[in-house]
Amino acid sequence: MSITPFKMPVIPLIKKQAYLNLYEKGLREDGRRLDKPRNIEVKVGVLDKAEGSALVKLGNTQVLVGVKAEVGQPFKDTPDQGVLVVHAENVPLASPIFEPGPPDENAIELSRVVDRSLREVRAVDLESLVIRPGEKVWNLWVDIYVLDHDGNLFDASMLAVMAALETTTLKDYEELETGEILVKRDSPGAKLKINHRVVTVTTAKIGNYIIVDPNFEEEIIADYRLVLAFDENMRIVGAQKTGSGGMTLKDFKTALKISKEVAQIYFKALEQTPK
Amino acid sequence: MGGGAKATLIREDGLRHDGRRPEELRPIRMQVGVLANASGSAIVEYGKTRVLAAVYGPREPYQRFMVLPDRAILRVRYHMAPFSTSERKSPAPSRREIELSKVIREALEDVVLLSEYPRTAIDVYVEVLQADGGTRVAGVTAASLALADAGVPMKALVAGVAVGKVGGVLVLDVDELEDSHGEADMPVAAAPDIGLVTMFQLNGVLSEDELDRGLSMALTAIEKIVSIEKEALKRKFEAIGEEV
Numbered sequence: 001m002s003i004t005p006f007k008m009p010v011i012p013l014i015k016k017q018a019y020l021n022l023y024e025k026g027l028r029e030d031g032r033r034l035d036k037p038r039n040i041e042v043k044v045g046v047l048d049k050a051e052g053s054a055l056v057k058l059g060n061t062q063v064l065v066g067v068k069a070e071v072g073q074p075f076k077d078t079p080d081q082g083v084l085v086v087h088a089e090n091v092p093l094a095s096p097i098f099e100p101g102p103p104d105e106n107a108i109e110l111s112r113v114v115d116r117s118l119r120e121v122r123a124v125d126l127e128s129l130v131i132r133p134g135e136k137v138w139n140l141w142v143d144i145y146v147l148d149h150d151g152n153l154f155d156a157s158m159l160a161v162m163a164a165l166e167t168t169t170l171k172d173y174e175e176l177e178t179g180e181i182l183v184k185r186d187s188p189g190a191k192l193k194i195n196h197r198v199v200t201v202t203t204a205k206i207g208n209y210i211i212v213d214p215n216f217e218e219e220i221i222a223d224y225r226l227v228l229a230f231d232e233n234m235r236i237v238g239a240q241k242t243g244s245g246g247m248t249l250k251d252f253k254t255a256l257k258i259s260k261e262v263a264q265i266y267f268k269a270l271e272q273t274p275k
Numbered sequence: 276m277g278g279g280a281k282a283t284l285i286r287e288d289g290l291r292h293d294g295r296r297p298e299e300l301r302p303i304r305m306q307v308g309v310l311a312n313a314s315g316s317a318i319v320e321y322g323k324t325r326v327l328a329a330v331y332g333p334r335e336p337y338q339r340f341m342v343l344p345d346r347a348i349l350r351v352r353y354h355m356a357p358f359s360t361s362e363r364k365s366p367a368p369s370r371r372e373i374e375l376s377k378v379i380r381e382a383l384e385d386v387v388l389l390s391e392y393p394r395t396a397i398d399v400y401v402e403v404l405q406a407d408g409g410t411r412v413a414g415v416t417a418a419s420l421a422l423a424d425a426g427v428p429m430k431a432l433v434a435g436v437a438v439g440k441v442g443g444v445l446v447l448d449v450d451e452l453e454d455s456h457g458e459a460d461m462p463v464a465a466a467p468d469i470g471l472v473t474m475f476q477l478n479g480v481l482s483e484d485e486l487d488r489g490l491s492m493a494l495t496a497i498e499k500i501v502s503i504e505k506e507a508l509k510r511k512f513e514a515i516g517e518e519v
Binding site: 111235237240242244245256 | 341342343348349350351352370371373374376377378379380381384385386389459461465466469470471472473474475476477478479480481482483486490494
């Protein structure tokens with residue numbers, strides 16, 4: 001059951017008004033323009049035991065992603081494809097609003113939006129993950145670990161997932177006579193084949209303004225957020241309106257225009273990541 | 276999404292696999308006040324998709340901490356009956372159902388006048404009885420009707436429809452076959468009387484132009500569906516009028 005959030009921190013109206021006054025001048029609390037994301041830091045290869053990993057800092061938001069590649073079975077209806085599973089965990093150490101327990105609707109929504117944005121455009125070449133069709137394929141487990149929540153988990157997670165996948169290696173393996181696959185954990189392995197690079201851009205509607213990359217307080221006072229996913233050809237490969245407010249067509253078009261520009265900033269951040 | 280059956284989704288004569296034109300809805304049927312216990316209820320059919328919705332409340336929630344001092348909270352559950360799909364669906368809530376409960380709740384929050392009922396809960400239960408594509412959008416339509424049937428004050432009625440892309444063609448009100456083999460599925464819900472889009476998702480790949488066209492196709496269709504909602508509500512009250 002989905003319930004109207006009733007435990008969210010309260011932002012005093014006077015503070016919201018202060019934000020709106022700043023927006024009127026084209027500014028944000030941290031000095032940003034309305035259409036600029038926060039500082040982006042992407043670091044890959046941050047975990048030794050994971051086959052791919054990345055830590056992304058988007059302002060004060062931090063998201064860690066680990067990719068585990070394991071040999072398993074394909075789904076029955078896709079015998080010629082590997083398996084990609086995206087999972088998100090809002091770890092309780094990341095925010096006073098997170099509590100221990102199974103993923104709530106927000107974590108589930110986060111992982112499903114990231115999953116769809118990758119899956120529909122075939123960002124990961126799942127065909128290349130087949131070891132023996134119908135029997136043995138690589139299963140890629142992409143786990144999003146939110147470490148510090150200061151808003152915009154969608155964009156930070158997507159950046160971290162993409163950076164982690166781009167540096168994921170599939171280890172060498174040997175087919176035993178019994179048919180089992182022996183993975184050589186210490187081998188250099190081969191790079192995972194990526195077909196498309198995907199980013200999401202989140203905008204928020206606050207008062208009469210549309211801002212990009214909202215921080216936590218901005219998310220709380222926002223009517224809604226719009227998450228748009230793009231590939232490198234600027235096709236729209238996923239979208240989700242999240243939050244309680246309704247969206248006008250005019251605001252949608254404004255948000256799309258801003259998001260397209262910000263997508264370039266995110267692509268550049270991925271491009272410039274030292275690998 | 277799989278690509279194999281693409282060719283058959285749009286026939287040589289330009290019509291869809293079930294004979295519809297690209298911008299044609301499936302036959303829509305609606306009826307309100309179908310359950311005795313609920314404060315309000317509705318059944319909605321988009322072709323073979325059949326969804327039942329019931330509203331309970333505004334009422335004091337059993338868990339009393341679950342309230343807000345200045346407004347009612349909305350609690351929404353989208354659930355698929357085990358027999359609603361080709362292969363039996365486990366009745367336990369799936370990740371998909373948890374997400375869809377959230378997007379349906381958010382599709383309704385902005386139209387229900389929740390501030391009229393502080394410290395209460397309004398419960399909306401959406402049960403998919405038969406799934407043939409477009410269950411979440413038919414669910415929003417049914418939920419909106421059930422809320423109106425319950426007499427919960429609202430700014431406007433909400434309705435939903437999914438736009439898809441199959442065989443390179445944008446089509447309205449996708450069914451299950453088109454959804455599972457098409458290139459895109461874009462569920463949209465809106466309250467056309469107040470000009471707000473309240474649900475917007477995209478599952479698939481579209482160009483900016485296709486997104487634009489798809490969205491306006493959806494909004495035109497939603498206006499039509501809302502007028503069918505109004506007819507369904509009128510029918511109930513006309514029937515009561517005749518009885519008196």
